[in-house]
Amino acid sequence: MAMPLSSATAVEITTQGRAQLTLLPAANEYQLPDGNKPLSQTRYRLLTKLQTSLDLNTILSLFHEESSALVDYCGLVYVNETMNLQLSVGDVELHSCSYRLITQRDNLGEIVLYHQARFSEPDLDTIETLLSTLLCPLRNALQYRAAIDASTTDALTGAGNRLAMMADLDHELNLARRYQHDLSVLVIDIDRFKKINDTEGHATGDTVLKEMVRLITKVNRNTDRVYRYGGEEFVVLLSKTDKYGALVIAERLREAVAGLRVCADTGSLSITISIGASTFTDSDTTEGLLKRADKAMYEIKNKGGNGSAFKPGDQGNV
Numbered sequence: 476m477a478m479p480l481s482s483a484t485a486v487e488i489t490t491q492g493r494a495q496l497t498l499l500p501a502a503n504e505y506q507l508p509d510g511n512k513p514l515s516q517t518r519y520r521l522l523t524k525l526q527t528s529l530d531l532n533t534i535l536s537l538f539h540e541e542s543s544a545l546v547d548y549c550g551l552v553y554v555n556e557t558m559n560l561q562l563s564v565g566d567v568e569l570h571s572c573s574y575r576l577i578t579q580r581d582n583l584g585e586i587v588l589y590h591q592a593r594f595s596e597p598d599l600d601t602i603e604t605l606l607s608t609l610l611c612p613l614r615n616a617l618q619y620r621a622a623i624d625a626s627t628t629d630a631l632t633g634a635g636n637r638l639a640m641m642a643d644l645d646h647e648l649n650l651a652r653r654y655q656h657d658l659s660v661l662v663i664d665i666d667r668f669k670k671i672n673d674t675e676g677h678a679t680g681d682t683v684l685k686e687m688v689r690l691i692t693k694v695n696r697n698t699d700r701v702y703r704y705g706g707e708e709f710v711v712l713l714s715k716t717d718k719y720g721a722l723v724i725a726e727r728l729r730e731a732v733a734g735l736r737v738c739a740d741t742g743s744l745s746i747t748i749s750i751g752a753s754t755f756t757d758s759d760t761t762e763g764l765l766k767r768a769d770k771a772m773y774e775i776k777n778k779g780g781n782g783s784a785f786k787p788g789d790q791g792n793v
């Protein structure tokens with residue numbers, strides 16, 4: 476729900492030579508530095524534009540577009556550490572002014588504006604006024620993003636959920652088919668996980684699941700995505716990766732997990748995983764690709780676990 480502008484206009488300012496908390500009334504007639512046009516008109520136009528989107532990138536681009544017509548600056552960087560976001564528009568230059576965007580209810584992150592020369596005092600005044608107009612649309616976009624994230628994320632581990640996995644896999648399959656690049660998946664299952672739950676308790680089981688995802692994410696490249704497929708089963712999506720690459724990554728993950736120690740009541744726990752890999756062929760469907768990796772994983776399970784295997788497709792593909 477959008478907060479009325481008047482209660483969302485606190486901008487905490489930390490900038491060169493200026494450090495203050497400014498409260499900007501919503502409807503005042505601010506004057507532009509040149510005194511020609513009421514700034515409130517510009518704010519109104521800016522707000523109207525910003526309200527056309529809930530997409531964070533679009534909102535920041537619109538803000539940059541409108542505000543840089545009034546104040547000479549080159550680019551901006553928006554950072555929200557809580558949501559692990561860093562977005563930029565335009566260029567980063569030597570001089571900057573930074574603002575922490577805080578409303579009465581929320582910390583909306585920090586924005587840094589860049590320019591080749593020092594910002595003048597009138598420019599900073601205008602920027603601060605325009606920033607107060609950004610607050611509501613920015614908060615709405617962050618809430619929208621948080622809702623989207625929540626609907627595609629596994630609450631326990633932070634990995635993508637099954638819904639996200641199917642959507643991403645479909646998308647990647649289409650790309651791989653169109654551009655003829657490789658695509659592999661890994662299906663990962665924790666060995667004898669039920670025993671961990673039974674002997675150490677569900678809370679320790681949960682810790683193992685979280686640690687697993689943390690480790691898989693750390694070992695993988697940024698572009699490889701991790702999903703929770705089922706209870707103790709995970710899928711890693713490896714874009715532009717062939718059979719050999721997939722098996723190298725699988726072994727790297729297996730070794731990393733085998734070296735992991737999780738604290739439990741009875742001491743330190745070690746865990747092992749079984750991994751199945753498959754690589755996309757032209758005739759593949761999402762389900763077919765996953766099914767082969769799953770079969771390969773079960774072959775390892777049947778041999779006692781703690782290993783990795785590859786299952787070729789119809790064409791005996793790599």
Ligand SMILES: Nc1nc2c(ncn2[C@@H]2O[C@H](COP(=O)(O)OP(=O)(O)OP(=O)(O)O)[C@@H](O)[C@H]2O)c(=O)[nH]1
Nearest residue numbers: 664665666667668669670672677680681706707776
């Ligand atoms: N702690 C915890 N346990 C879960 C969660 N989801 C599923 N499980 C448990 O995961 C266990 C899976 O057991 P099985 O399917 O028998 O698998 P396993 O013991 O790993 O046996 P293998 O796969 O053959 O090595 C069950 O005990 C489930 O209750 C969860 O979110 N948290």
